[in-house]
Amino acid sequence: MPVPQSMKAWVLGDPEELTLKTKDVPVPGRSEALVRIDAVAICATDLEILTYGTPALIEGGAPFNKExxxxHEYMGTIAALGPGVDEFEIGERVTVEIHAGCGQCKRCRMGMYTSCHNYxxxxxxxxxxxxxxxxxxNGGFAEYAVNNINTxxxxxxxMTDEEATLxxxxxxxxxxxxxxxxLVAGESVVxxxxxxxxxxxxxxxxxxGASPVILVGTRENRNQIGTKLGADIVINPKEEDVVARIKEITGKxxxxxxxxxxxxxxxxQAVHMTNRGGKICLAAFPKKAVNFDLGALAVNNIYLYGIRGEGRSATHxxxxFMAEKRFDxxxxxxxTFPLEDLPTALRYARERIDDAIKVVVSMRQPTATTDQITEGKSQ
Structure with a gap:
């Protein structure tokens, strides 16, 4: 696969300032491969980085004005291999994890590479x-990126390019x-x-195998998608007492x-709806410190976990599951938007225009027309 010397890439200047520039195509090192990016999905964390910088960390500080x-949620085709790489072949389609830890700190050696001490x-x-x-x-709002083979x-x-980004x-x-x-089949998950x-x-x-699977949400269109993905029960907290309803359904x-x-x-709500000895996973980043009922957590032997990213090879x-069509x-x-229309794609994701959930930038899409952008889909 011929690899050009230069590529198009969006570069972050000041906060919220993205510029489409020409950059050198990166060269993969040992244990790395060059991926020609075919599609990249927009994550809420991308929007946070563009505005606040965190959790990105470039040269020891905020990522602004550093080229x-x-x-980070991209897939593509292997275009070149670094020295000693024989685990993959040029031309193979791959999707990627975000994190490749250093492999030598305490957390990496435990398999917790998303908590790498050398982040x-x-x-x-x-x-x-x-x-x-x-x-x-450097990430995936570009035509090429280098990835560690472990990712x-x-x-x-x-599987389509768009689905692979998910x-x-x-x-x-x-x-x-x-x-x-x-998690044992038959146990309840909210x-x-x-x-x-x-x-x-x-x-x-x-x-x-969880049962029942209960989804709590206020947006009806998303609740309907949740039902299609397997939710047995959907609860709208604007319409009923969530904690009382879940205890009614589950018993304890x-x-x-x-x-x-x-x-x-x-x-x-999570603390008070969890059974004694149950477990809570915090999978979102609160914008500010929160107060919660620590006493109820302790007296009921409830376990609290925080996660970041996609660790412990969970992406594999x-x-x-996705390859076997266990869910869609x-x-x-x-x-979907083309690379040149990334600012429009970001706006759709941020403002949830046309009920946007997951917006994908595709390198194989033609440039969107004005009518298509107005309609909200350039597909």
């Missing part, structure tokens, strides 16, 4: 081998349930918040609760 290219120490004079594309290294998962021929989202949901541990991670948490929980409370909303109200397990992740994909 940084964001974007961000991969530029300048300090190079600890850590890589988190779109966070600490790449083969994409089956039956494997990371499904992997994050899978990671949350993995960290809670011990998912709070029907965003992309929450909706796919419903799908993963159902595929793992839910065995597992996954909070994908991340605010003071939902955290406290998510891909296995493409239900959350609502809009």
């Amino acid at each position: 940084f290219t964001p974007g 961000g120490l991969n530029y300048g004079d300090t190079d600890k081998g850590h890589r988190a594309n779109g966070f600490t290294t 790449m998962i083969r994409v089956p021929a039956t 494997v990371v989202t499904a992997g994050t949901s899978m990671y949350g349930l993995t960290e809670l541990g011990g 998912v709070i918040g029907p965003g992309p991670i929450g909706l796919l948490a419903v799908a993963v929980a159902k595929a793992l 409370g839910a065995d597992y609760v996954v909070d994908c909303a991340g605010n003071e109200t939902t955290v406290n 397990r998510a891909m296995a 992740a493409s239900l959350i994909h609502t809009h």
Whole structure:
């Protein structure tokens, strides 16, 4: 596969300032491959990075005005291999995890590479081998990116580019349930918040045999998608008392609760709807510190877990489920735009225009027409 010397890439200047520039195509090193990006999905964390910088960390600080290219939920085709790489072949389609830890710190050696102690120490004079594309290294809003081979998962021929970009989202949901541990078929799972991670948490929980799977959300269109993905019961907190309803359904409370909303109200709901000895996963980043009922957590032996990203190879397990059609992740994909229209795609994602859930940027799409952008879909 011929590899050009230069490529188009969006570069972050000041906050909210993206410029389409020409950059050199990166060269893969040992244990790395060059991926020609075919599609990239927009994540809420991308929007946070563009505005606030965090959790991106470039050269020890905020990513602004450092020729940084964001974007992390991408898939593509292997275009070149670094020295010694024989695990993959040029031309193979792959989707990627975000994080490749340093492999030598305490957390990486435990398999917790999304909690790598050397996060961000991969530029300048300090190079600890850590890589988190779109966070600490250049990401996927470009035509090419370099990935560690540990982060790449083969994409089956039956899966579209757009669906393959959703494997990371499904992997994050899978990671949350993995960290809670011990999920036994027939145990109850509540998912709070029907965003992309929450909706796919419903799908993963159902595929793992949870029963009942209960989705809590206020947006009717998303609740309907949750039902298609496997939710047995949907509760709208605007219409009924969520905690009382879940205790009515489950008897003593839910065995597992996954909070994908991340605010003071939902955290406290999670504490009070969980059965004694149950487990809560916090899968969202609250914008500010929250107060919650720690006493109820302690006296009821409730376990609280936080997750970040898609650790412990959960993305590989998510891909296995998706490849076997255990659930249809493409239900959350609502809009597609070409690379040149990234600013429009970001606006659709941020403002939820036309009920946007997961917006994908495709390198194979023609430039959107004005009419198509007005309609909200350039497909």
